[in-house]
Amino acid sequence: xxxxxxxxxxxxxxxxxxxxxxxxxxxxxxxxxxxxxxxxxxxxxxxxxxxxxxxxxxxxxxxxxxxxxxxxxxxxxxxxxxxxxxxxxxxxxxxxxxxxxxxxxxxxxxxxxxxxxxxxxxxxxxxxxxxxxxxxxxxxxxxxxxxxxxxxxxxxxxxxxxxxxxxxxxxxxxxxxxxxxxxxxxxxxxxxxxxxxxxxxxxxxxxxxxxxxxxxxxxxxxxx
Amino acid sequence: xxxxxxxxxxxxxxxxxxxxxxxxxxxxxxxxxxxxxxxxxxxxxxxxxxxxxxxxxxxxxxxxxxxxxxxxxxxxxxxxxxxxxxxxxxxxxxxxxxxxxxxxxxxxxxxxxxxxxxxxxxxxxxxxxxxxxxxxxxxxxxxxxxxxxxxxxxxxxxxxxxxxxxxxxxxxxxxxxxxxxxxxxxxxxxxxxxxxxxxxxxxxxxxxxxxxxxxxxxxxxxxxxxxxxxxxxxxxxxxxxxxxxxxxxxxxxxxxxxxxxxxxxxxxxxxxxxxxxxxxxxxxxxxxxxxxxxxxxxxxxxxxxxxxxxxxxxxxxxxxxxxxxxxxxxxxxxxxxxxxxxxxxxxxxxxxxxxxxxxxxxxxxxxxxxxxxxxxxxxxxxxxxxxxxxxxxxxxxxxxxxxxxxxxxxxxxxxxxxxxxxxxxxxxxxxxxxxxxxxxxxxxxxxxxxxxxxxxxxxxxxxxxxxxxxxxxxxxxxxxxx
Ligand code: SF4
Numbered sequence: 001x002x003x004x005x006x007x008x009x010x011x012x013x014x015x016x017x018x019x020x021x022x023x024x025x026x027x028x029x030x031x032x033x034x035x036x037x038x039x040x041x042x043x044x045x046x047x048x049x050x051x052x053x054x055x056x057x058x059x060x061x062x063x064x065x066x067x068x069x070x071x072x073x074x075x076x077x078x079x080x081x082x083x084x085x086x087x088x089x090x091x092x093x094x095x096x097x098x099x100x101x102x103x104x105x106x107x108x109x110x111x112x113x114x115x116x117x118x119x120x121x122x123x124x125x126x127x128x129x130x131x132x133x134x135x136x137x138x139x140x141x142x143x144x145x146x147x148x149x150x151x152x153x154x155x156x157x158x159x160x161x162x163x164x165x166x167x168x169x170x171x172x173x174x175x176x177x178x179x180x181x182x183x184x185x186x187x188x189x190x191x192x193x194x195x196x197x198x199x200x201x202x203x204x205x206x207x208x209x210x211x212x213x214x215x216x217x218x219x220x221x222x223x224x
Numbered sequence: 225x226x227x228x229x230x231x232x233x234x235x236x237x238x239x240x241x242x243x244x245x246x247x248x249x250x251x252x253x254x255x256x257x258x259x260x261x262x263x264x265x266x267x268x269x270x271x272x273x274x275x276x277x278x279x280x281x282x283x284x285x286x287x288x289x290x291x292x293x294x295x296x297x298x299x300x301x302x303x304x305x306x307x308x309x310x311x312x313x314x315x316x317x318x319x320x321x322x323x324x325x326x327x328x329x330x331x332x333x334x335x336x337x338x339x340x341x342x343x344x345x346x347x348x349x350x351x352x353x354x355x356x357x358x359x360x361x362x363x364x365x366x367x368x369x370x371x372x373x374x375x376x377x378x379x380x381x382x383x384x385x386x387x388x389x390x391x392x393x394x395x396x397x398x399x400x401x402x403x404x405x406x407x408x409x410x411x412x413x414x415x416x417x418x419x420x421x422x423x424x425x426x427x428x429x430x431x432x433x434x435x436x437x438x439x440x441x442x443x444x445x446x447x448x449x450x451x452x453x454x455x456x457x458x459x460x461x462x463x464x465x466x467x468x469x470x471x472x473x474x475x476x477x478x479x480x481x482x483x484x485x486x487x488x489x490x491x492x493x494x495x496x497x498x499x500x501x502x503x504x505x506x507x508x509x510x511x512x513x514x515x516x517x518x519x520x521x522x523x524x525x526x527x528x529x530x531x532x533x534x535x536x537x538x539x540x541x542x543x544x545x546x547x548x549x550x551x552x553x554x555x556x557x558x559x560x561x562x563x564x565x566x567x568x569x570x571x572x573x574x575x576x577x578x579x580x581x582x583x584x585x586x587x588x589x590x591x592x593x594x595x596x597x598x599x600x601x602x603x604x605x606x607x608x609x610x611x612x613x614x615x616x617x618x619x620x621x622x623x624x625x626x627x628x629x630x631x632x633x634x635x636x637x638x639x640x641x642x643x644x645x646x647x648x649x650x651x652x653x654x655x656x657x658x659x660x661x662x663x664x665x666x667x668x669x670x671x672x673x674x675x676x677x678x679x680x681x682x683x684x685x686x687x688x689x690x691x692x693x694x695x696x697x698x699x700x701x702x703x704x705x706x
Contacts, residue, residue: 003308006467006521010289013529018289027290027472030283031438034473037276037482040269057492094509106380108587116510119423135493142504142511149510152452170478184298186439187513188504189456192497197449201361201377202407203248203384204255210360210411211418212449212496 003122031184036171044135050133054166060138061195063209063216071221076103078158079168081217082123087156088115093125096145098160106109116147117154124150125158129174129180131166131220135194138218139173142189151191157213159193164223226343227576229560232583239554240411248383249555256377256546259490260597267486277483278601280476281537285528291437291470292519298440302502304515312342315520318353319344319429319462322516326460328353328426334444334451335359336431337375337540338464338520340562341575346428356421358450360414367394373556375563376488376542379645381555384410418450428458428512432465433539434480435517438473441501442517445484445494452498461500461512466520468536474499480539487541505546527574535570537600544594544604559584566594570607578615585611646685654683 007018016023028180038044043053055065082089089109093099094116104112119122124145130139138159142148151157167173181187197212208214226234239245264270284291288291296306307322309315323331331353333339345366348355357366361379365372367390372378388404391413404410432442442463455461471477485491504511527536545565547549556564561572561581569584583606594604616626625701636643652653657663657680666678684692 002314002521003312005310005518006308006525007289007292009521009525010292010467013525014286014288015529016289023287023290026283027287027294028435030472031294034438034475037273037479038269038476040267040482042267061492061495119419131519137493137497142508144507144509145236147509148456150450152456170481171475173480174474176429184439186302186441186499186501188501188508190441190499190501191452192493192499193495194493194497195495198281198447198495199360199411201359201364201379202410203382204377204380205384205407207408207411209415210417210448210450211358211422213451 034171034174036169039169039171040134048168050168051163051220054131054133054136054161056136057133058138058194058218062198063136063195063218065218065220067220070220071102074102074160074219075110076220077219078125078217079110081158082156085156085215090121091123091125092121092154093160094144094146094150096127098162099125100129117149117152119153121154123156123158124154126150126160128159128161128165130176131161132170132173132192133166133168136172137170137192137194139177139213140191140193141177141187142191143187143217148189149193151193152212155212155213156215156217157193157196157208158217158219160219160221162221162223164218207217227561227580228531229572229576229581230585232558232560232587235558235560236554236587239558244383244386245381245555248381248386249552256489260487260543261490263486263490263492264474266492267482270483270486273479273482274599274601277480277535277599280479281600284471284476285468285533285536288467288528290472290474292467294437295435295440295470296519297326298437299502299515299517299532300440302515304440304502307516307518309518309520310522312520312522313678315342315464315518315522316344316347318513318518319464320347322460322462322514323348323351323353323427326427326514328460328623330421330425331355331427331429332358332421332425332454332458333362334430334446334454335362335378335463336429337372337562338431338466339429340371341522342464342520344464356418356425358418358422358454359446360411360448360450363414363418364390369392370392371557371562371563374542375540375543375567380558389653401474422450422453422457425454425458427460427462428454428456429462429464430455432463432469432517433484434477435465435470436472436474436477436499437470439499439501441474441499443477443481445481445497447491447495449496452496455500456511457480457497459510459599460514460516461503463500463517464520465517466522466524466654468524468538484539484541487539487543487597487599523575530574531569532574532607534602535567535574535607537602538567538571540567540598541599543597546591549589549591549593557585559587564617566604566608567602570602570604571609573614578611578618582611582615585609585615643685643687648687650681650685651683656680 090111128138129141196216197210199210200206252344307318345355357363364379373381433445434443503515551565572581662677
């Protein structure tokens with residue numbers, strides 16, 4: 001009833017009929033071939049450095065960014081970050097295949113648990129599906145590989161971003177997604193994360209760590 | 225939500241005299257103005273993106289019925305439900321129904337202006353549910369039993385001191401001697417308290433910044449992460465949103481997201497942007513088990529066919545209010561209904577009627593800054609002018625003003641009578657103003673001249689001066705928009 005009434009009213013306002021083929025093809029064409037706005041020159045100009053842009057944009061948003069060429073060194077890099085911040089050496093993570101190729105036992109003292117985040121987990125570890133250079137944004141897919149709560153419940157969130165997945169624009173990341181899981185499909189949640197949680201709701205002053213993580217560490221790494 | 229919009233003038237006077245409000249307003253939107261300007265500076269494509277955004281919104285509105293149908297189809301394919309609601313009441317009833325199916329007791333909420341529009345909290349609480357706002361600003365307002373005064377910074381009218389005393393009263397189970405004079409300490413206290421709520425909630429309600437027809441996704445944009453905890457920890461996620469939020473594709477959402485945060489807070493992007501599609505999938509270890517979208521019309525389909533159609537392009541960034549001298553002087557509550565500032569002056573009359581909101585389109589200096597900064601290039605002053613005309617046609621103008629204008633029109637339509645009379649009047653007024661060149665009293669305008677002088681004509685009419693110049697001056701080109 002409501003549905004019918006609303007759609008009828010919209011058509012009446014637009015002077016349109018439901019079966020106008022030209023209007024339907026306009027929609028089909030746009031969805032089949034999603035147009036792109038001109039890409040920002042900061043990533044599109046010749047000679048622009050995607051990785052450097054990703055890093056500097058993310059740092060501006062108060063994340064810590066560390067580059068690690070050898071994935072074998074990830075555990076020790078994480079351990080020293082946690083120690084430097086006086087945090088427990090405990091990690092919660094999902095079953096992303098990128099993580100299973102790392103030898104975690106080599107790292108002194110790290111305790112790892114898998115599964116979704118529990119309320120008192122100090123640190124969550126995720127692997128990004130893509131990085132977007134234009135604003136230093138990390139794109140994460142929900143699911144068993146990277147449970148979505150890892151990025152919101154713990155006080156600290158660590159995200160591994162393989163260098164080869166760092167793309168210039170949001171549209172590039174969507175194209176990667178369409179290729180990976182098929183056009184029109186989405187994971188239950190696609191999260192763009194571009195810095196630690198913050199608020200300016202009290203007196204207009206920015207405070208880091210509103211409801212989500214107080215710290216965000218991005219590890220830019222080599223592909224396996 | 226109940227409106228106090230017909231009292232705009234009284235509300236504005238109270239606001240101007242409220243010293244705490246004036247302290248809170250001083251500088252705050254000003255900061256947002258500077259930050260937006262800096263973000264625009266950093267992205268040379270910003271203004272051409274605005275054109276792109278305007279065109280894409282126009283395209284979507286012209287095919288709105290079809291995009292909504294496709295969107296619905298995709299939500300259902302992902303295992304979600306769509307509830308169409310013509311009125312605020314329909315939307316509240318749909319949400320209540322979903323809550324009772326979920327056996328809900330505790331409901332957490334992310335920030336949603338549409339939920340304010342439909343008076344949702346009131347309805348849910350009336351049915352015995354505990355409703356907790358989780359956006360920090362909204363949480364503070366809920367404690368104070370106030371409504372948002374800004375669409376993206378809801379508690380912008382409050383000072384830190386006010387929040388501190390609210391927290392001391394509300395959280396009286398905590399030590400009275402605790403230190404609370406830093407914003408970080410206040411934030412931390414709210415964080416601890418709201419954690420419990422997130423974890424125990426049965427239903428999480430969020431709004432949506434955009435809906436995507438291509439994939440059936442809803443998007444929320446936050447800095448706090450509260451919206452994500454709201455929707456991933458509760459068993460049921462309800463999205464309350466309106467029909468104008470749909471965009472065709474993920475790429476289209478990306479174009480608008482490039483404009484949204486920059487226009488709103490001057491951020492390149494918010495900390496979190498979340499795309500939600502249906503309930504949790506097979507094998508998902510977390511996320512909601514049920515996903516519902518309540519799609520509200522509430523008069524928008526009517527606006528679509530009117531000369532106010534362009535207002536439906538709005539992406540609710542708040543830039544128009546940050547840049548508005550009237551908003552900056554009186555704050556958001558004076559506007560008396562959900563949407564304050566220039567967007568409210570155009571949208572509210574469309575949603576609650578010109579009779580109720582007629583004073584708002586008049587609360588403008590027509591300086592044009594709102595249109596100059598609007599990322600969707602909505603001609604807000606023009607639309608306000610349309611409302612003024614509509615209001616006048618409905619004879620809501622003061623009787624004296626109408627009589628005066630009618631007699632003026634009678635003269636103006638007869639140039640042979642008008643010109644000689646105008647010449648005489650101009651000379652009389654020049655004479656009565658003496659050497660000061662201004663009048664401190666004018667018939668029927670003593671309220672206006674009470675606080676200021678009226679500049680007097682200099683003795684000649686415009687027509688005379690124009691004729692004397694030989695009509696040689698060419699008109700200046702239009703001021704270029706930013
Ligand atoms: S009218 Fe324009 S400036 Fe105002 S909130 Fe909407 S999009 Fe932003």
